[in-house]
Amino acid sequence: MLDNIPSYKNYLAMKERLTFEQMHQIHENILKNVDSNNQDFLDVWQNIIQSSINYTTTRAEWSYMSNEQKLNKDSYRTTEHNTVLTNFILLERIFILHSWNKHTWTKELFLQNDVSNRTRHDINEHRKRIGDFANYLAFIYAVNAR
Template identity: 30%
Template sequence: MFDHKAYLQKNDSMTFDEAVEIYNSIFKILECNDEYLHELWKEVIDSALVYSNMRVSWNYFSREEKHEKDNLRTSYHNTFMINLKAFHKLSEQLKLDGNWIKKLGSSENRKRWGDFAGYILCIADSKIKLDN
C-alpha cells in the first residue's frame, strides 16, 4: 500500500508542486518552434509512458517476473533519462532556459527522475484536458 506522507518524508521524493514547477518551465521551452526540440519532447513523453507502465506493472509481477524483467525496467528508465537529457541539451544549445534540470536534481538520483516520468504524464494529460 502506498503511503504518500511516508513518501514525502524521503530525501529523494518529489512533491506534485515541485513537478508542476519543473513541467511548467519545460512547457515554456516548448513555445520555441524548433521542430527537433518538439521531436525530442515527444521521445521524452513516449519513454515516460513505457517506463511508467512498467513501473506500475512491477507492483503486480511475481518474484520470478521481477527477476526476469529487471534489466528491461532499467533499460526503460535509462531511455527516459537519456531522452530528457538530450531534450535539455538541445534547449541549452538553442539558448533556452534549462534551469529546470537543476530543480530535478542529479541524474544519479534515479528514483526522483523516475517519479518525474510519472508526473509528466499526469500533468501533460491534465494540461491537454484543460486546453481542450
C-alpha cells in the same frame, strides 16, 4: 490507514522525493522556456513522453509482480529507465543548442548545478527522482487525454 497500500503520503517519506508542486514547477519551467514550434524540441519531447509512459507502466506494475516476474523484467525496466534519463539529457542539449534557459528545471530535476555535456553517469545518483518526474508527465498526459 492501510500502510501496505501505496499512497502519496508514503511516497513523500522517501528519499529525494518530489512533491506534486515541485513536479508541476519543473514541467512549467520547461514549457515556458521553449519555442513550442521548434521541431527539435517537439521530437525530443515526444520521445520523453513516450519513454515516460513506457517506464511508468512497468513501474506501476512492479508492486504486483511476483519475484520471478520481476527477475524476468528487471533488465527491461532498467533499459526503459535509462531511456528516460537519456531523453532528459537530450532535452537539456536542445535547450543549450537554442540558448533557452535550462537552469530553472535542470537544477531542480538533476539536483546539480551546471554540468557541461552532462551524461547519464552524471545524473545516475538521482535516477529515481528523474523517474518520478517521468511518472508525473505520464500522469499529466493520461488525465488530459479524457
